[in-house]
Amino acid sequence: MVFPPAGTGTIGGVGKDRFVEHGKDRDLQRTYRGRAQRDEHDDPPLRQGPERAVLIQSVPRADEDSADSLSEMAELLRTAGALVQHRVVQQRPTPDQRSYLGRGKLEEVIELVKEERPDVVAVDGELSPRQQRTLEDRLGVRVVDRTAVILDIFALHATTAEGKLQVELAQLEYSYSRQEGLWQHLERLGGGVGTRGPGETQLESDRRLLRNRMGVLRRRLRDLDTSRTVMRDRRLASGIPRVALAGYTNAGKSSLMNALSGAGVDVNDALFETLDPTTRTIAHGEYTILLSDTVGFIRSLPHQLVEAFQSTLDEVREADLVLCVADASQPEHRRDAQAIAVDEVLDEIGAGSIPRIQVMNKVDLLTESEIAALRGRAASAMLTSSITGQGLEELRDRLADLARARHTPIDVVIPWAAGDLVSEIYRDGREVHEESTDVGLRMTAYLPVPAARRLETALSTRLGLRTDGSAA
């Protein structure tokens, strides 16, 4: 992979060669192009080791939350393949419209870049195309924003054909919106000398190419979604309750999935390790549920990703219950901020009103007194550790309760003449008990509601009998 010098890469790292079809499962281009290596098949980096980054942030007030956001951005960069060497924070009511940083701070960063020669300057926030260009011009180094880095990690972690299509669509939407910004900017210049001609035409044709490609991707994703819908409908018809793991990235959703179901989902101390959904059946006692693990959330999750990942996020949107997983080892203020971000995304995808169970994971990292404090603050939350197994049995019980709630208790006497109904109860029922009486077999069980209705009809109409065994 060739790293373009600053300023020469096309906007958002999406060059024209993107539109050349290299076959369905081609590698994604990355929006940021850090040196994170997924495996040995990746292109060799030009230079050994991660890239070096200067991280900048402009906030109205530097507080715990803004510091957390900055650390998280450093973590995002680490996942994408860059190590942060310097952090520069500017306090001002809003970022400068033209250059993101104010004049003084910009001069400071120009000096820093001259001395330290980083590979990239990363901004913990969103840059307008104009801010990005100004910064790249003034700093003479590649500049990326939070969205570009998150998209980049998604590109790095996408493995399935669907995941790759979703990420590419999100990348193109990002580029498209940025070109729009640039276009308006040129229009504002009034189309005078220097703004007409080939430059403008190029932009127009770039935008047409982007639109065409986005159309192709949307169609392909719709086709894939159709076959997925068939599977989803089948699951729905089975009546088995569907539970989705959701929560902040790196909270331990996949680890819980593995611990509960034995699924071999990849687990890693990296942000957005999981992109593609996995669903497994979990049996507990006599009840089963379907558990799905999927992509994690983050504060300011780029809306392009939420849009492109619609069908993946259906696993959450269509669940009967959401297990909201949080990392209990985080300080309270960070956990709260993360919970707010998770709520926002759940609302955005239309899953805000699905019943939830709050799961506080990684409690093995807490002391006894911290656990007691946590119980005090989040009384209804379940405390779990996917490493020690703590709390997992209770969680399984809660999931089994959900499945049991889909069943209705029956207590019937089946006449000796209706032996076929006995086998039906054994086939459909859970926790079945029988006891012989003079008139027939008394049976207690939990039956799925439709099966219970069928039984009642069979007993009252087909046999002309009431459920207590007497003649109708």
Ligand SMILES: Nc1nc2c(ncn2[C@@H]2O[C@H](COP(=O)(O)OP(=O)(O)OP(=O)(O)O)[C@@H](O)[C@H]2O)c(=O)[nH]1
């Ligand atoms: N100590 C401890 N570490 C855990 C626990 N559960 C998960 N981890 C670690 O936390 C990190 C993230 O775990 P994952 O299961 O990949 O988290 P995730 O929520 O699926 O993350 P994404 O897929 O990236 O959103 C890994 O390094 C896990 O080993 C736990 O109960 N205790």
Ligand SMILES: [Mg+2]
């Ligand atoms: Mg995961």
